[in-house]
Amino acid sequence: DALDALVDRAVADGATALVRGRTVGNVVGPTVLTDLPEGSPLLQQEILGPVALLLTFDGEEEAVRIVNRGPYGLSGAVHTRDAERGVKFAQRIVSGMFHVNDSTVQDDPLVAFGGEKTSGVGRLNGEAVVEAFTTQRWMSIQHGRSVFPY
Incomplete structure (x- = not known):
């Protein structure tokens, strides 16, 4: 639930989900996010789940x-x-x-x-x-x- 909430918040803040994994019980499918705003909380924490953040530099x-x-x-x-x-x-x-x-x-x-x-x-x-x-x-x-x- 916590991981889903992080991803949902990132998308609400402007991130794009190229792949959005579903959660079934305790199994969380992979998610790939891009276009994260610079201040996104996901950029400041250990996600410890199947979430890949694609950043340009x-x-x-x-x-x-x-x-x-x-x-x-x-x-x-x-x-x-x-x-x-x-x-x-x-x-x-x-x-x-x-x-x-x-x-x-x-x-x-x-x-x-x-x-x-x-x-x-x-x-x-x-x-x-x-x-x-x-x-x-x-x-x-x-x-x-x-x-x-x-």
Whole structure:
């Protein structure tokens, strides 16, 4: 219901739904929106649902500005023929994860998963999860009398 309300509000505020997914029970169909006004609430929050926002921009500088101006930074992706250019772009984005020529949703149990800014604190999976849920403790036991020097 919350996701449908966000999409409905965006359309009421001037966005165009190129595809409008239906919600059946707990299953939400994909929605593709374009023509979002610059102040649209959808541009300032994590949607965490099957909604793609198509934005126009003039060049990489403006694209970086658009991506980084929001308060969230969980994951992102860029698709390009030039992978090196994609990596250079990715390095300028403030997010916990960024993918070149792949989807934004990747949850490999061996790789740290987490975001920047308001997208969460810390990382899960891989060594990060061991660190997050482990407290190092050193204990020793001496049977008998210690002798100094060793």
